[in-house]
Amino acid sequence: MVAALRTVYGALMLVSSVACVCGNLLLLAVLLLNKELRSETTGLVVSFSVSDLALGLSALPLAAHTSLTRPSGYAGAGVFCQGSGFLFLLLLTSSIHSLTWATVDKFTEICFALSYRRIWTRGRSRAVLLAVWLFCVLNAALPLVGFGSYDYSERRYLCCPSFGPENCVFVLLWMSLGIVAPIVTTCSLYGYMVYAARKQARRGTFVCNELHCFYVPANVYLRSSVVMVATSACLLLCWTPFICVCLYETLSGQQTPPLTCALSVWLVLTSSALNSWITCMTQT
Template sequence: MILIFTFPVQPRYWPYGSDGCQTHGFQGFMTALASINFIAAIAWDRYHQYCTRTKLQWSSAVTLVIFIWLFTAFWSAMPLIGWGEYDYEPLRTCCTLDYSKGDRNFVSYLLPMAFFNLAIQAFVVMSSYQSIEKKFKKTGQFKFNPNTPLKTLLLCWGPYGVLCFYAAVENANLVSPKLRMMAPILAKTSPFFNAFLYALGNENYRGGIWQFLTGQKIE
């Protein structure tokens, strides 16, 4: 008997055309911006949990979640109607915000988008965890490392932000495509790091996972 195995060949280019590129760019950019906004929301919630001893109510949490998705959907939809643009990434395997032109349209979109979706969020994360760190030092009880969230945010999204701002003042096409791909690849590792940072790094989540796997509670 001869067994024949067939494996689908993944093309090394975007196979879904221009419309698929726009859809993929919108979906990917919206979830990316939402991720950054949720990181800031978690920092704000943790600040109140550890510093003011107040918990976020369910109604407030639901409102915040809805606002973040609508807010990021707005900014992600702008390139679909001409303010900014989605296009292929340098290796043409997927689509993202097109920074290659670096024209006035791109710059006019980049600056407010980055301010409202990265700068403010980074400030919220930094100020929240600085306050938490001071609180931990006073009590002598460090429940987690308050410096890690900001470092992780900047590690994942910093290079992509630098690349976009570089494209606003210089010709980004002069940079090697493979080198330009490193920035979005780093950004796409954000969910992986967030899983460890916000889930496995939380003692309650760890305890729940351990109990689920072993049936035993962590004392």
């Protein structure tokens, strides 16, 4: 049973890795080759795409390699395990925070269209990016200086933060500020944009240019609502099992079944493959 689980887990990680790398390379290529898609806040999209691409090139293939060829894992105190744990935490946190700020940008563009250019200037966009990455680096560095710890997880086939009662404060801090808060913010903003889109669809809109005016069909707004609902659903589906498993192990001191643990990690890493495709769907 354990050998079969390792094989399936490794195969799923390889598939997700390929999808992640291809999707994020495609998104970056589209942004780089089309000047019309660039704006003062393009760096936010590039930030989470680069984070997801790095996860697709590091954590995903490493988990696949470990589960298929190294059942004994790595020495938790070794430099390689500590470094890969730092990278895992850094990229996960930067990905979700960058995605949240990209959602804030979209929310501002839709709900504050007249003042959008004044709110999101190039300087403010760069300041947000700097603050996001500074927070993520400091957060990932805490276990290296003794606040929390990195260790090899036999049920995740990865070096990652150690989820146990001895690291309760660090895990709760990371989960609340690094993961839960941005996810709740993203889903709340999408929820409000769906409400605004449905309201606009019922009211109807005319868009005018220099020559004539034309009616915007309601299905344009409803189609965007479906995409935003799907985005929030995918985000919750991928992250909720991982959050629940980590909090349960930290607060109770008990280990979850290997299948549950492995599935939660695969889902959260697969979100890095879905982000790029979802972003392409939400663009005009």
